[in-house]
Amino acid sequence: MNAPPMLEARGITRLLGEPPVQVQALKGVTLSLQPGELTLLMGPSGSGKTTLLSIFGCILAPTEGELKIAGKSTKGMTAEQLAELRRSSIGFIFQAYNLFPTLTAEENVMLALDVRRKAVTNPRQTAREALINVGLGHRLKSYPSKLSGGERQRVSIARSLIGDPSIILADEPTAALDGVNGKAVMELLSKISLDTSRSVFVVTHDSRILPFADRIVRIEDGNIVSDVRQKRA
Amino acid sequence: MVYTLALRNFIHDRISLIVTLVGIVFSVVLMAIQIGLYYGSQQVITGMIDHSNAQLWITPIGAQSFDDSAFLKGGEKYAALSRPGVASATDVAVNIMAWKRADGGQQAVVLVGTDSDDKSLMAWNLIEGSVADMYKPNAVIADKAYLADLQVKGVGESGEVNGRKAVIVAITDHIRSFTTLPYLFTTLSRAREFMQLGPNQSGFVIVRVKPDASVAAVRADLQKNLRDVDVLTNEEFRDRSVHHWLFATGAGAALIAGAVLGLIVGVVVVAQTLYASTKDHLNEFATLRALGASAGYIHRVILVQAVLSAIIGYLIGMAEAFAVNWATRDTQLVMLITPGLALALFLITLTMCIFSAIAAIVKVTRIDPAMVFSR
Numbered sequence: 001m002n003a004p005p006m007l008e009a010r011g012i013t014r015l016l017g018e019p020p021v022q023v024q025a026l027k028g029v030t031l032s033l034q035p036g037e038l039t040l041l042m043g044p045s046g047s048g049k050t051t052l053l054s055i056f057g058c059i060l061a062p063t064e065g066e067l068k069i070a071g072k073s074t075k076g077m078t079a080e081q082l083a084e085l086r087r088s089s090i091g092f093i094f095q096a097y098n099l100f101p102t103l104t105a106e107e108n109v110m111l112a113l114d115v116r117r118k119a120v121t122n123p124r125q126t127a128r129e130a131l132i133n134v135g136l137g138h139r140l141k142s143y144p145s146k147l148s149g150g151e152r153q154r155v156s157i158a159r160s161l162i163g164d165p166s167i168i169l170a171d172e173p174t175a176a177l178d179g180v181n182g183k184a185v186m187e188l189l190s191k192i193s194l195d196t197s198r199s200v201f202v203v204t205h206d207s208r209i210l211p212f213a214d215r216i217v218r219i220e221d222g223n224i225v226s227d228v229r230q231k232r233a
Numbered sequence: 234m235v236y237t238l239a240l241r242n243f244i245h246d247r248i249s250l251i252v253t254l255v256g257i258v259f260s261v262v263l264m265a266i267q268i269g270l271y272y273g274s275q276q277v278i279t280g281m282i283d284h285s286n287a288q289l290w291i292t293p294i295g296a297q298s299f300d301d302s303a304f305l306k307g308g309e310k311y312a313a314l315s316r317p318g319v320a321s322a323t324d325v326a327v328n329i330m331a332w333k334r335a336d337g338g339q340q341a342v343v344l345v346g347t348d349s350d351d352k353s354l355m356a357w358n359l360i361e362g363s364v365a366d367m368y369k370p371n372a373v374i375a376d377k378a379y380l381a382d383l384q385v386k387g388v389g390e391s392g393e394v395n396g397r398k399a400v401i402v403a404i405t406d407h408i409r410s411f412t413t414l415p416y417l418f419t420t421l422s423r424a425r426e427f428m429q430l431g432p433n434q435s436g437f438v439i440v441r442v443k444p445d446a447s448v449a450a451v452r453a454d455l456q457k458n459l460r461d462v463d464v465l466t467n468e469e470f471r472d473r474s475v476h477h478w479l480f481a482t483g484a485g486a487a488l489i490a491g492a493v494l495g496l497i498v499g500v501v502v503v504a505q506t507l508y509a510s511t512k513d514h515l516n517e518f519a520t521l522r523a524l525g526a527s528a529g530y531i532h533r534v535i536l537v538q539a540v541l542s543a544i545i546g547y548l549i550g551m552a553e554a555f556a557v558n559w560a561t562r563d564t565q566l567v568m569l570i571t572p573g574l575a576l577a578l579f580l581i582t583l584t585m586c587i588f589s590a591i592a593a594i595v596k597v598t599r600i601d602p603a604m605v606f607s608r
């Protein structure tokens with residue numbers, strides 16, 4: 001591993017809630033994401049996984065510690081600068097998909113492209129290709145409510161990839177899916193992580209996912225307790 | 234995509250859409266009717282002054298309006314004609330008189346006596362008969378809108394003015410009075426008889442100045458040399474009349490208060506529905522923020538919704554206002570919706586909707602994108 005990390009976190013802590021009932025959700029996490037790797041973050045409920053993912057996604061600021069995206073520290077950035085960083089570098093995949101119910105699959109992807117301000121000659125065509133790549137060429141004009149959970153998550157993946165962000169962050173992407181759909185989604189994530197211009201970071205409870213990962217990080221009570229690399233299946 | 238998203242969200246919440254539009258339509262209709270009535274009242278109040286060819290009016294001291302004035306002392310016309318710069322001076326006799334109806338009841342009327350050989354102030358918009366018919370015995374000209382009040386059906390029917398016979402010889406259209414008292418036109422000499430005025434006495438003298446004379450100079454000269462009169466320009470007399478009827482009586486203030494009420498209702502309804510709609514879509518706005526949308530991008534989505542509501546609400550509201558205007562065209566109510574008013578109302582509606590979006594914008598500005606993760 002000699003390529004520079006896509007994302008670098010050092011000594012991250014995070015307090016959540018209002019005093020006096022504050023919880024230290026993260027207690028000093030140091031972790032880097034490498035290009036071309038799919039990293040799994042596993043741990044029991046309440047261990048701080050979502051908190052760490054939110055900090056990686058520049059959605060939540062760390063209480064202490066430093067986060068660098070593509071070598072650039074996020075310290076002191078304004079909300080607008082962080083938003084700019086998200087649209088240029090980060091793609092999200094949510095457990096609950098978070099698709100826009102009033103937009104079709106194609107429009108959902110186009111919206112993300114528009115938010116990212118990527119100048120493409122034909123946004124609709126670009127969005128279509130992204131959906132075809134996740135196997136949804138036949139569902140372009142469907143509204144989210146007419147799609148199955150697995151299909152929705154694939155729209156969400158296409159949306160996260162549009163505009164080529166270097167970091168893909170997924171929070172429990174398979175939690176709401178049955179075995180077959182969950183496996184299909186993981187195969188897709190595994191495929192996209194082969195691209196060496198990209199890191200994929202997946203938070204999960206789901207041990208069925210283990211074989212797809214290059215690296216498995218375990219967190220317990222706000223501390224990283226193990227970090228192992230493996231050969232993917 | 235801002236437009237697509239705004240439009241979809243806008244038509245997606247049917248109930249919210251209907252409430253918003255009803256609120257805006259109500260507001261626009263109320264404002265259009267109230268301000269329309271205000272302009273209409275202004276037009277009615279100044280109708281006689283606007284249809285005169287006066288440059289200056291010689292009025293009794295303190296005369297507040299055309300309809301509501303005392304008499305001059307007499308001889309002002311000749312006094313004016315003897316001054317330099319005066320091209321013509323014409324007496325107009327105006328007074329509120331009693332019209333005795335066929336059923337024996339009385340109706341107050343405003344009798345206007347003018348000389349028809351001079352075009353200073355003649356009945357206009359005649360739909361039956363002609364101005365020359367005024368010279369027939371006992372002739373008066375009435376407006377279509379007031380025939381019922383006079384209890385006459387049309388030309389040829391008669392009543393009495395101050396105990397003297399008066400015959401309707403011609404009918405005008407849309408000559409309304411703000412007081413709702415019918416105007417009756419007649420000749421100056423007959424008006425003097427009805428009003429028991431002296432041969433050189435009148436209510437006003439309408440003055441025109443010579444082409445090479447300045448109106449202001451002639452006015453100052455007349456004011457200085459005639460006793461017990463006010464000399465007003467046409468503009469000043471209009472303003473005085475409008476002020477008297479719309480502000481001294483409170484009628485105008487009531488109309489403006491109605492329009493302001495419409496505006497307040499509009500702001501409250503639009504702000505409330507836009508806020509509620511934004512709250513319903515809060516998770517989507519948080520997602521947009523998480524995806525990296527700038528605050529401005531998200532505000533645009535809300536503003537486009539506000540502008541869409543404004544445009545649609547305005548169009549429906551104005552259509553209704555014009556329908557009301559059309560339906561009341563032959564009543565004593567005079568509504569005047571000018572292109573300028575229509576444009577002003579559009580800008581007001583737009584401003585109202587954008588202003589109403591502030592609450593919703595403040596709400597989204599405060600959202601924490603971290604809410605996109607179910608934690």
Ligand SMILES: Nc1ncnc2c1ncn2[C@@H]1O[C@H](COP(=O)(O)OP(=O)(O)OP(=O)(O)O)[C@@H](O)[C@H]1O
Pocket residue numbers: 016017018023024025043044045046047048049050051052205607608
């Ligand atoms: N807004 C908050 N206020 C106070 N405490 C919070 C808040 N959000 C999360 N926590 C606490 O912080 C800790 C870490 O939460 P986090 O959501 O990161 O856990 P997680 O590992 O994602 O759990 P799960 O697997 O259930 O999603 C938990 O103890 C949680 O109760």
Ligand SMILES: [Mg+2]
Pocket residue numbers: 049050051607608
């Ligand atoms: Mg979680």
